[in-house]
Amino acid sequence: MDKKIIIGGIVVLLIVIVGAFAFMGNSHNDGDPTHLVVAAHSNIKEPKAGFNPLTGWGCGHQNYNPLVQSCLFKTDSNGTIVPDVATDYSISDDGKTWTVNLRNDIKFSDNSTLNAEDVAFTFNTAKDTESDLDLTNLANATAVNDTCVQFNLVEPRSTFIYDLRYVGIVPSDTYNNNTYGENPIGSGPYVLDHWDKGQQAIFKINDNYYGQKPYFTQITMLFPEESTWLELAKSGDVDVVPVATSSLNQTVDGYQFVEKSAGRAQGVSLPYLEDTGIVTNDSYKVGNNVTADKAIREALNVGINRTEIVNSVFSGHATPEYTGVDTRDYANNESKLVDGNITEAKKILADGGWTDTNGDGIVEKNGTKASFDLYYPPDYLDRQSLSTMFAEQAKEIGIEVKLVGADWDTIYANMYSSAALMQQTSPDPYKSIYQQYHSKEMDGFYMNPNLYNNTMSDALMEKAMSTNDMDQANSLWAQSALVNGQGWGPAGDAPWVWIANYDYNYFIKDGINIGNQPYGLGNDILINICEWTRA
Incomplete structure (x- = not known):
């Protein structure tokens, strides 16, 4: 093994140990x-x-x-x-x-x-x-x-x-x-x-x-x-x-492992608009001609195996996520799709005009290769691992996903034209639905990163916002996910590929x-x- 690799590994380990003992040096208990x-x-x-x-x-x-x-x-x-x-x-x-x-x-x-x-x-x-x-x-x-x-x-x-x-x-x-x-x-x-x-x-x-x-x-x-958490627990001091x-x-030893659901939905935002040369007020590129094609978004939602991903990445401490709000009172189960079906995903691509003409395993349409970048924050092991498995599974159905680890400023600058791995936790439907999907939020802010817009979903969301009846509001939020075959859910326009609901442990x-x-x-x-x- 390369000595540089060995030395690098030792340095990382020492940093973790020193960091942990900085907290453990003076007993807090x-x-x-x-x-x-x-x-x-x-x-x-x-x-x-x-x-x-x-x-x-x-x-x-x-x-x-x-x-x-x-x-x-x-x-x-x-x-x-x-x-x-x-x-x-x-x-x-x-x-x-x-x-x-x-x-x-x-x-x-x-x-x-x-x-x-x-x-x-x-x-x-x-x-x-x-x-x-x-x-x-x-x-x-x-x-x-x-x-x-x-x-x-x-x-x-x-x-x-x-x-x-x-x-x-x-x-x-x-x-x-x-x-x-x-x-x-x-x-x-x-x-x-x-x-x-x-x-x-x-x-x-x-x-x-x-x-x-x-x-x-x-x-x-x-x-x-975060790198010191395990050592802190082993110290018995916390x-x-x-x-x-x-x-x-x-x-x-001496500790319970406690698992708590938080509706922490993690998924991939896919740019909804075509690349027509427009830019945001901050001069960020808008649109992606691959992900703007519904066949690509639908095939990814159908083709990836969420259960396989969450079991591998989270060792069973997560559940498959389909809509971003699966665990909330305003979830719409009818807006989900059955996943893990590679054959069906390939058929969706073929029916949409995407075929592999050169035998490299990646489909094309009108000379455009089904390839796009996926930005993720590398400091988060869960999101890095999710991105990696997502890319691997996408390749199985003929879509190339190129991974780009980046800081948040870079992710925000590219999210209108490239895919981005993100998460949401809020129980507030204003944040988890309205800000994510209403066309009013296409303002260069980090919400609604794929610039999704649909007038029928907009109308239902607006009704949900204006009613004084919370039960009625929840029903309207749910309806906005799937309306006449459209909407922000995966069975509708599928602007996201939600993957996992990661528990807090x-x-x-x-x-x-x-x-x-x-x-x-x-x-x-x-x-x-x-x-x-x-x-």
């Missing part, structure tokens, strides 16, 4: 059973702006329990959104005004009373603060009285409940955007005791908390690199450790009981922290 040590999953990054919900802590691109702050609503063990700071709410007939009534017995950790002015301030400030949180549809929030807030929307939006669910409330009297992140005041079950940037944050119990008092009086949250893709077959120390958690929100392992105990 002080022996107190009511103290919990948690290694944060990579979806919960150490917040550069601090523990401020108005700049993205707990809400925005990823949603999770902010610990320090309370939200108007919460999710119960059945997955239902129920009141927390709020007591109830109502929606006007036109869907543009949401009125929320509040509890009158909540105090912030600094002993000031939480009232409607704080709630209105929080949302109005969040709207104008640069972050991943999208509140552009909120015209304003107004305190009607101390226990009533009115939210005025620009357009009706049935999904506004998700914004109310995840934005943590901050005190209007003392909030300072420059200092709040490091010294947050909230009404959640914990307060930030101190933050060692780059290492850990320590949260202690909030004596003013109005809800169920947590068993764990202190939480130490570590922010380690109570909760995420499981990396490379460790899915591992067991650790954790090593949790024996004796810790995490209670009854809602299905489909496994990315937020601390969602019900107040129910956790240790035997």
Whole structure:
């Protein structure tokens, strides 16, 4: 074996070991059973702006329990959104005004009373603060009285409940955007005791908390690199450790392997438009003459074997994904296709005019070879492995997929003209359906990366957004996936090849009981922290 390869391997191993021991050098476990040590999953990054919900802590691109702050609503063990700071709410007939009534017995950790002015301030400030949180549809929030807030929307939006669910409330009297992140005041079950940037944050119990008092009086949250997770678990020094893709077959003495579904859908976005020479406002190329052909997209959806891929890449800790929202209440099973059928996939290509004329195994049509680039982030082993297997299986049906590992800026710059391996986790259909598929989102933003558009799907999505009936909204979201043989589902226009629903997995120390958690929100392992105990 080449000495350079051996030395390179040793260097990588040393980096992993040194990284792990950087966290393990000073024991985080002080022996107190009511103290919990948690290694944060990579979806919960150490917040550069601090523990401020108005700049993205707990809400925005990823949603999770902010610990320090309370939200108007919460999710119960059945997955239902129920009141927390709020007591109830109502929606006007036109869907543009949401009125929320509040509890009158909540105090912030600094002993000031939480009232409607704080709630209105929080949302109005969040709207104008640069972050991943999208509140552009909120015209304003107004305190009607101390226990009533009115939210005025620009357009009706049935999904506004998700914004109310995840934005943590901050005190209007003392909030300072420059200092709040490091010294947050909230009404959640914990307060930030101190933050060692780059290492850990320590949260202690909030004596003013109005809800169920947590068993764990202190939480130490570590922010380690994914490469160190397994070593952290083996150290026995950390109570909760995420499981990396490379460790899915591992067991650790003294720990339970806990698997949580999160609707984490991973798949390949296929450019929907032909290459006509147009570019985006940022001069990014638009369109791909191979993937714009429906026969290519349909053949890929039918030909790949999702079960084989998820079993190989995720060792059984994932399930096949077909629509990107298979596990949600608004899924449409009729929009799925039966996959793993190479013969049928080849027939679809042949019927669409794609044939192998030169015997190289790759089909062509009118002189165009069925070949395209697939961009993926190489730092994620799961996505790299998915991309590799997708390319291998595509070749079996006569389609060449050329893999390109790249950073996110490069992926975003090429996603309108090349395939891209991406994922989505949000339970909010505004994010997982509307922003992914509505023609209004063809704006150069990273949502709707393939620039899909269909007027019939658009109309159903718009109806889903404007109704005040959540059951009706879910039905309309589902219908938009397949309408008259079209729609964004694989049995329709198939702008995506969704592949896997990858669970969130954790090593949790024996004796810790995490209670009854809602299905489909496994990315937020601390969602019900107040129910956790240790035997």
